[in-house]
Amino acid sequence: MDSKKELVVPRIENGTVIDHIPTNVVYQIVHILGLEKYNDEVLIGNYLTSQKFIRKGIVKVKNKFFSEAELSKIALVAPMASIIVIKNYEVVDKHQAQIPDHIDNFVKCMNPRCVTNHEAIPTKFDIIDKENLKLRCHYCEKFVTKDTIRFCE
Numbered sequence: 001m002d003s004k005k006e007l008v009v010p011r012i013e014n015g016t017v018i019d020h021i022p023t024n025v026v027y028q029i030v031h032i033l034g035l036e037k038y039n040d041e042v043l044i045g046n047y048l049t050s051q052k053f054i055r056k057g058i059v060k061v062k063n064k065f066f067s068e069a070e071l072s073k074i075a076l077v078a079p080m081a082s083i084i085v086i087k088n089y090e091v092v093d094k095h096q097a098q099i100p101d102h103i104d105n106f107v108k109c110m111n112p113r114c115v116t117n118h119e120a121i122p123t124k125f126d127i128i129d130k131e132n133l134k135l136r137c138h139y140c141e142k143f144v145t146k147d148t149i150r151f152c153e
Contacts, residue, residue, distance in 0.1 A: 009043060015062040017084040018074060023047050025077050026057030032073045032151050035061060053080075069106060075099045076107070076133065076149065099130045107135060108150040111142040123152065 021029055026046045035042050041062035050056035065085060066074070074081055075097035085093040105122035116123045116139060124138035133146035144150075 009045075009060070011089055012041070012060055012062045012086055013089055014087050015041075015060065015064050016066055017061075017082075017086065018059045018078075019056070019082040019084060020050065020052055021057035021059065021078045021081050022053075023055050023057050026059065028077055029057075029059060029074060029081075032077065033061075033066070033070055035059070038064065040064065068100075069103075071097065072100050072103055073106060073151065076103075076146075079130075079133075099127055099133070102126055103135070106152050107144060108152050109137045109140060109142060110144055110148050110150065111137065111140045114140040114142065 018029060023046055026044065030036060030042075030044060038061065041060075043060040044057070046057040047055045048058060066083070071083060074083065076099060079097055079099055081097045083093075083095055083097055084091055103125050107123055107125055109116050109123055111117070114137060115121055116137075121139070125135040125144065126138065128134045128136050128143070133149070135144040135149070136142070137144070
């Protein structure tokens, strides 16, 4: 392989790699995880050649291990993504993102009359369809889909 055409990216000692991200949501992942404000190394790669997909995105975050809520956000946006946990330069866990059955307090209800848009009440959604991503608000029972999903700030 021609070494002049290959970009060398340093391995991370500790942290998380989010791999196999669809190219159209890489920067959405960065935003919903707040990585633009993270004060350690963050590597963002997009439109990279992939064996699994034609093109993919990848995000490497040094010294960051994501909470269940953060992993749920990733799964809602990129359910085919791989989550790889690195400790002491070794892979200690690798799994595909998993859409949960229920989510609390990070998806915004799109119904302007929903109580969560008028009072300080955390949002709650049940996942009705994981394959096509369809969520139902616990309070007003309106639906949010992958095309209308918005995350709380």
